Amino acid sequence: GETEVKARVLYQISGVKEPRLRVKFRDLRGLVTVERTVKHPPITVISRIRAAAEYAGAMVRGLSVRGVENVEEVKEYAPGDPIRRIHWKKTLKLNKLVVKVLKQTAEDLNIILVPYASSEVTLDKVGEALILTIATALVNSQRVMVHVADEWGEPINVNVKNFSETMVKLTAKLRNLNIRLIGGLDAWGLMDKVKAERLKVVKLNGPLIVIGERTWAMGLCRSDSACLLVK
Secondary structure, three states, X not given: OOOOOOOOOOOOOOEEEOOEXXXXXXXXXXXXXXXXXXXXXXXEEOOHHHHHHHHHHHHHHOOOOOOOOOEEXXXXXXXXXXXXXXXXXXXXXXXXXXXXXXXXXXXXXXXXEOOEEOOHHHHHXXXXXXXXXXXXXXXXXXXXXXXXXXXXXXXXXXXXOOHHHHHHHHHOOOEEOOOOOOOOOOOOOHHHHHHHXXXXXXXXXXXXXXXXXXXXXXXXXXXXXXXXXXX
């Protein structure tokens, strides 16, 4: 005969999954029992990072070009106004030259990324938080400056034009330590390295968000900053 089974499975890690269903059939009197194992067709599970990148990429592509289309209002043209800012549609409608008045964008946002993750699942969550935070910030800011903890050098400048390639670069910096944290054991000395980053955080001006696994990133949270701490 035939039967229909409904099941819901929640996967934490991406990959191609082939779950097996074990079905047990019994007759009404319970005298005969038959078991069958059925192999489910392959299920492709995408990572949080990939899902976030696809969603955020579409969001960023939809943003207007900064400094050109981000128009709040128009004003009458005056000598010295850039010709490229003339709003031709409204000029024809009003029968006089008018130029675009650009929206004032927010300050550049600083993000401190703490790239350590104790497991693959945690790494996926940190990457997801990073991508979605940057994409959301670019709605109001011209750029986002990402400072990767434990790395020397200049911060990574993320803007609308380089968003996709920069996300690949940043997520590649995430490190899966593949450890189980017990009693605060830190044989790698990562806590000391994070503490050394504290001075950099104190010197940063403007809006700041700290992103990372709670164990490693909590020490970098500033009193006036926002912290996205993954458990």
